Amino acid sequence: MSTISSQLEWEVEHIVADDEGCRFYLDRYKPFRLDALKQDPDAFGSTHEREINFTDADWLGRIKKPLAKTFVAVSPHDRRVLSATSLIGPLSNAGPVSNPSQASAEMRDGVDQQQIHGEASLVLFQISGVYTMPEARGRGIAKALVKAVTEKAMDEANRLRRQLVLSVVVYSTNYAAISFYESCGFVADAEGPRISFNPVKNSSEEELCMRYLWHYHRSPE
Structure with a gap:
C-alpha cells in the first residue's frame, strides 16, 4: 500500500499488487465492491x-493488471474502504470506453507507447x-481520490x-456525477451522449464522455 494523502477521517492510498496489497484487496476492497454493487x-x-x-484469483487478476491502478480512501482506524476508483492506462485508443479495465486487460504489457498511440x-x-x-x-473524499488519480x-x-488526455465515462442521466466531475475540472465532450450496449446487463445505456482540463485543476474542498 502506498499512502497518497491523509486526513483525520480518511487516508487516500494506492493499492500495490504486492503481498500486503493483495491481502488488503481480498479482505477490504472485495467486501466494499460487493456492498456497493x-x-x-x-x-x-x-x-x-x-x-x-x-474466485480469489478473479479478484486478484484485477489488481495485477499492469495498466490498472486502484486508489482507495480508507478509515485509518479500521482500514475500512470508504471510496474507490481506478486509473486505467496508458490506453491504445483515444476514444474512451465503457469498460476501461477490460480494455487494459486486452493490451500487451510493456507495449511501446509510440506504437500504440496514433x-x-x-x-x-x-x-x-x-x-x-x-x-x-459529503466529506470531500471523492474529490481527494480524483485529485490523487x-x-x-x-x-x-x-x-x-x-x-x-484523461477521461471518464458517466451515464448521461446521472446529473449528480456529471456535476461532480465538472467540479473536479472535467468537461463533457462536444459530441454529446452516445448509446452503449452492456453485455453483462444485456441492456443499452446513454453515456457521456468527459475529459479533464489538464491545464486547470481545482483542489478538493
Missing part, C-alpha cells in the same frame, strides 16, 4: 450476482467511476513528456 446496482456496469461468484505527443488515461459509500459522502496521470504524462 448490492446498494447501488444502477451505478455500475457489472452486477452483484456476477461478482459474488468470482498521436505520439499524447498519453491517454481513463478513470473508472468513483464510488463512495453513502455514509461517507489526476496527479498520478499528470506525473506519468510529464515523465513521458507528452500531453495528458
Whole structure:
C-alpha cells in the first residue's frame, strides 16, 4: 500500500499488487465492491450476482493488471474502504470506453507507447467511476481520490513528456456525477451522449464522455 494523502477521517492510498496489497484487496476492497454493487446496482456496469461468484484469483487478476491502478480512501482506524476508483492506462485508443479495465486487460504489457498511440505527443488515461459509500459522502473524499488519480496521470504524462488526455465515462442521466466531475475540472465532450450496449446487463445505456482540463485543476474542498 502506498499512502497518497491523509486526513483525520480518511487516508487516500494506492493499492500495490504486492503481498500486503493483495491481502488488503481480498479482505477490504472485495467486501466494499460487493456492498456497493448490492446498494447501488444502477451505478455500475457489472452486477452483484456476477461478482459474488468470482474466485480469489478473479479478484486478484484485477489488481495485477499492469495498466490498472486502484486508489482507495480508507478509515485509518479500521482500514475500512470508504471510496474507490481506478486509473486505467496508458490506453491504445483515444476514444474512451465503457469498460476501461477490460480494455487494459486486452493490451500487451510493456507495449511501446509510440506504437500504440496514433498521436505520439499524447498519453491517454481513463478513470473508472468513483464510488463512495453513502455514509461517507459529503466529506470531500471523492474529490481527494480524483485529485490523487489526476496527479498520478499528470506525473506519468510529464515523465513521458507528452500531453495528458484523461477521461471518464458517466451515464448521461446521472446529473449528480456529471456535476461532480465538472467540479473536479472535467468537461463533457462536444459530441454529446452516445448509446452503449452492456453485455453483462444485456441492456443499452446513454453515456457521456468527459475529459479533464489538464491545464486547470481545482483542489478538493
